[in-house]
Amino acid sequence: MNDSTTSATTARAAEGGLVGRSVRRREDPRLLSGRGRFTDDIHLPGMLHAQFVRSTQAHARVLGVDLTAVRAVPGVVAAYTAEDLALGPITAELDRPPEEFARTEMPVLAGERVRFAGEPIAIVLAEDPYAAEDGVEAAVVRYEPLPPVVDAGQALTAGAGQLHPEAPGNTLVDVTLFPGEGIEEVFARADCVVRVESRTGRQNALPLETRAAVAEWDERAGQLVLHTPSQVPHQVRTVAAGSLGLDEQAVRVVVPDMGGGFGIKCVVGREEIATAAAARRIGRPVKWIEDRRDALTASFLAREQHYRLRAAFSAEGRILALDADVVCDMGAYSCYPFTAGIEPLMAAAEMPGVYRVPAYRARGRAVATNKAPSAPYRGVSRPQYVMAVERLFERAARELGIDAVELRRRNLITEFPYRGVNNITYDPGSYVESLDLCERLLREEGWYDRRAAAEAEGDWLGIGYSCFSERTGYGTAAFAQRKMAVVPGYDLAEARMDPGGAVTVTTGTLSHGQSHETTMAQIAADELRLPLGKVMLRQGDTDRVPYGWGTFASRSIAIGGSAVRLAARNLGERLRTLAARLLDVPVEETVLDEGAVRASDGRALPYPELARIAHLRADLLPKGIEPGLTATASFDHFGDGTFSNATHGVVVRLDRDSGRVEILRYLCVEDCGVAVNPKVVEGQCRGGIAQGLAGALFEEVRYDADGQPQCTGFLDYLTPTALEIPEISVHHLETPCAFTETGAKGAGEGGTIGAPAAVLNAVNDALRRTGVELDDTPIRPEAVYFAMDRNREQTES
């Protein structure tokens, strides 16, 4: 069986609809010819270039900042400290009691105190970027060092340095979401209890385009215009307005083409706000482009977590209880709007995942340390908890003497809707089907035979799986459970027909590689029975788009796409109403058909004709029908969300001489409901898996004992290339979603979620005869090597 789509999608495509078809991306011609427009491509007359003076200390009191020499550097025009700009801080809040959440502030520029090496202290403006860097070099900052706190374990120790007076014990968030009443009795009576302790390395989401901002004060509009690659333009507007003391209407955030985001661009950064403030203050446009060094050391990071899990199983292999303690190292500050709660809350709320867990206890903590702050990164905690839980299942399988795939099968949720112990209701998915198909394919391809043969030859082959679901259609209700002070979830769309009969659709979501210009247009064009070329998408401009929550949490097609479909439907209704009146037939007797409204008697009014009347010949409009043709809609999901699911299967070979993990085969069986554009979904899967593999095998942001970043460039932050990422087969199953207008669930993050668990399980499968089990990522070659070596010694002695 080759990469393929299943019947429902293909059937829709065969009917001539656009949804379900891998239509060519409309983004491509400009991006392929170098005519895209990214933030750094924007040149404004009189523009200055900004760079930041950054802390060289991980933790210190700032005794003085002297910018005299900076201002004397040729080409430097101005330099401002926190005091000069006097901006309000960025504060992200949870609506939780003080024992669960500590409210801390992130100043736009650091004032009296710095909390990580790389923290911005002053902004330097110069005629060109080279001079701005010269200026930064000339800054003199006097520090009084404070004891640095370099990891979460240390942060939680009594007597550790304290980052925020408001967060005693360096604890930003401490929640016990599920107390697990009676759980200890279950553990006491269980046939088998297994434990896993698992750590994951700090990672950089690493969009290839770094963060950036171009800001100018537009006198005519009375607006600060901020061009910036953000996944959440409206939220940037809120923070910029608040911080600068402007009305929101006096700020316009425009997102041009964007070179990836992966989550770290869905929080509001301080440099963007400082750039905006500097432009306003100096009265000239200002551009800031983050360099790669700053992106690696001073941008938002993610993923450094520590899991302690315990699970009880019956002799027949039923999971009876799960007890979890999760500690997340969030670095120095809470990110806006999600707060430092994003990772522990996600883990604690969703950990039971695809399994029927009857008893559950979960505590999640977010801890402050002197490192660059954390933000959501593709998957948010799910790559980590899926990995830890999947390790539990592997370990239990071994102890119980049950095949690990079979053990999963016995515990997977099979009846939908299923209400979990975590108070979440899961919508239908293909949990067992995806596992069955994945295992069957690997068997048919002969990997189990090859593994057996390898064993005979002393070769180290392993097969690993991961099963997971991913909550994607977070509506307002699901996000409200987080208790953020601002609650995302819904989205808005507008569909507007111009006098020529073409349609412009807006969405509050924001594509940065996910092909929305194509997929959103597919949805709207289908609804309006128009060719794709007649539908244009606008996104990412707070003046053009009514409102929106942007693109993160795989929400775009599920939520934003549904809003687009509804807006298109409402526009269609308007067209039908108008046509019905003009043709003098009941509106029920009209349909949209091939770019026209057709009455049951066969008469038809083409859209251009209706559009002409609605705009240019309002004198012909029937009484009571308003001129113009604009329709809006919002969409929200009031349940617990929609759940995409997948099984990943991977075959690895361990290199005897180096401990290197080589991937021989990677299979992904995914179900994101209706795939609006299957090729786009496959692209998301493959790219996501590549990032999951990066975290599983290579990438880790390291700090030394003084809190100094050790990864300052691509030579010491190991990002995989084409030689490390294998070919990946993607198989689609389709359980259409009943809650969304498109039948789609989200597809952005799944690949990243599934990969680390599958690889770790495969590596442990290859190591099965050593007695060593690895539970941490990245999987270090030396750990693999020593595990193999130990076995070598044992077999030789």
Add this chain to the structure above:
Amino acid sequence: MTDRQLITLTVNGRDHELAVDPRRTLADVLRHDLLLTGTHIGCEHGVCGACTVLLDGQSVRSCLVFAVQAEGRGIRTVESLGEPGELSDLQESFAEHHGLQCGFCTPGFLMLAEGFLAENPAPSREEIRETVAANLCRCTGYQTITDAIESCAAARLARAAEGSTL
């Protein structure tokens, strides 16, 4: 400050006279002085390859070349590919195979492939993979980029074979 130097750069077949600081990189001159913004910058230290251009037909990282070093040599950027409104076969192949998502790395990969295929018109898939490994892409997982280059090479070979039998 350093003294500016007057140089002539030949970019995509056109001569440009410029006064530049000796420390100014070719990438910055292309992007900011000549406004050829298709060449992207992802690291400025020679690893990501987003800034790849052709210098006398060879792919180089324009962030590692000073503009003054490029004087007298033929520079080609992504803007030289295809015709206005019409993509080249290589660009078409990237679109066909979904070889890009956000598109930020794409000009670098296109120029890398363009230089590579000129030198090695009949590469194996493994050779293509090795070449693709010179640059970073954070979105695609590389497979579709490899597919795009492979299929473009195959189509060029097929066309050449047809041509030779005519």
